[in-house]
Amino acid sequence: MNRKEVSHNEIPPIPGAADLLLTTTPGSPGAFSSLLQGGFFFHTRRGITLNEMLCSLPGFDQDYINGRIQTIFIDGLPADHLNQTLIGTSAVIAISAAMPGLAGAIFRKNGVHASLRTSQESMQTISRNNDTDTPLLIQLKLFNIIAEEKSEQILRTGCTLSGSSLGKFFNYRLPLLTHIENCMFNGKKTSMEQLRPLLQTTEFIHLSLQEGS
């Protein structure tokens, strides 16, 4: 991808995910940006690099990925290289801007204090299965400024969340419900009171936000 070329790709839903369309009051989709700190899910091909995966996301370009994303975790372990290949059948990836403190510096991508990390050899990592042809399931968490700058576009485009995560979010951010004008769950108009119990029993939900007029 060209450094300035911004991706407008859509993120395909997880097969079997319920469909949820929320219409918000004007100007309020940005208030939902921290929803993606819990991560959203999508499938991609195994063997893709971290950089290729990020470039495929709506609103991301190479300059942004190189400059803004300064802290990366893959399955809880700090990552330094964007050309790292993603293997196995699933991965939890978290991306963040540069962080404060000695800990922030230690975890920073290619940071000068990276030597103060606990060595990955002494940490237990998840086992990888490379023997199947199943696609790679990514859970991508957007933290801090990355979430503020990129979540809104991703939520407008649509992304798949875990139902329980979305339910938890509405539980601790109850005032946000007042920003929701209309709710369509699997194509049917639904009240938020009806929706919230459904979230707890639905594994995946493909959420799209649209702004009301």
Place this chain on the structure above:
Amino acid sequence: MADKIFRVNMTDLSTSLEDVPADWAGHGGRGLTSTIIAAEVPPACHPLGPNNKLVFAPGLLSGTAASNSGRISAGAKSPLTGTIKESNSGGTSAQRLAKMGCKALIIEGQPKDDVWYSLSLTPEGVTINTEDELIGKGNFAVVEGVEKRCSDKIGILSIGQAGEMQMSAANISVKDPDSHVRSLGRGGLGAVMGSKKIKFIALDAGDAKVDIADPDAFRAANRAFTKALVDHPVSQALGTYGSNVLVNIINEAGGLPTKNFSAGQFEGHEQISGETMHDIIVERGGKPKHGCHSGCVIQCSQIYNDLKGNYKTSGMEYESIWAMGADCTVDNLDQIAEMDHILDDIGIDTIETAVAFGVAMEGGVLPFGDSDEMIRIMSEEIAKGTALGRIIGNGAGSVGRTYGVTRVPVVKNQAIPAYDPRAIKGIGITYATSTQGADHTMGYTIATEILGVGGSADPLSKEGQIELSRNLQIATAAIDSTGMCLFVAFAALDDETCLPALIDMINARFGISLNAADVTNLGISILKTEHAFNQAAGFTNLDDRLPEFFETEPVPPHNAVWDFSGEEIDSFWNF
């Protein structure tokens, strides 16, 4: 006007203004408090007895227009750790002290009777007054009462009930620009102030200003310094989310101590994260961006309002939110804000006290996650000095000893904050070797290369890790002497103009010509001075150890353990 040492003797209630000894002239902040404590306090003295001294010192650049230079240092022999102690804070006091020409305020002795006092400082000197009205009150009532008596323009240093009762976790509060409080938080210095029977110190600098030897050079250096701070991405993150931006990151790394350090990830981390806190603050009309002292260009503080939109607390740091949150498995920010407010009012360290609650939960005193009971104990037990309140108010070690808990996360009896050393080894080295007990701010992210202390060992070896940690502590000790907020470190790490500009400002302020090597030597001197004091107080290399459970209990999810040997840790002091 030459700076003076303001000295107060609480035994005979005398005061004096003294010339600054030549040996102290190049020091400020932590460098000066530690130098004075080492010179004048018998290392083996009781921290709450008449031979301990409480020293306040502004930084070398405090009181000037230098960005982020409003930190005040307080020092004494700590009643919590028994070591030398320096604690620093924002607020308005550093600038008031510097402007009135106070190089340091030294409080010594102890009243023989049971009378409480206050101190009033002006450029002319110190006045000692008896105090009745505000005794037994919390810090917010003290600030309000003193401002009514004097003026809202003055600086105030005060203690709450915890300091009056000489609890080992008691802190000293520092009035901020909004007449709320910041804290000289760690190590129980509020108990030392209480032992000297001083409820508050009023600081009235009037119209006094700090002299600058070369104003043009100072302005130029400050411009470069400020630009480096403002432009840095970490400053932007701090200004948006505060230091609580770290919750998600440290949780992701498996280094967020949870349920009294029995796990490294907290299921409720999203509810207490910086991202969530930011959104709640905006939703309720608070301020996500706020300075703890005038001249701060990073503004990592915030004003947190309650559900009704009324002020609840300000300046909640990551380490405090972690301690009251993940460590006690509390996932409700409003409850954490309520606790933060109560602890600020009582005047007790949020980290030490909350970690003590975590140990108490492990010991069965209250259930994990019971924030209502935590609030009750804070208000009804600690504030009133009941037996349980005093056990918790004397810190995590006190609770562990009382209730027979073995998983007690302390080093030199001070609670370990916010970063599990099994998952983040580099911070563990700092915790073990710090001269002041477990403290995350002792080895910060200073550009060691620019100061010429970059290290020569293989950075991936344990030898290299210890060398880097040592060099970070040396550089941090030097920065702690300037009055600068440690958050300048991030710009100093990445922008090659930042640290030289800081040194240029010190040179322009005093008409001297320090270079990077001088700054490094200052840091080395401070560390060695503090270490020598501790050795004379009876501390040995065996005190530079993490608690045993870090070696024997793997922390999920990565199941890492602490694996530095005593011999490896001891090499820290080979310099």
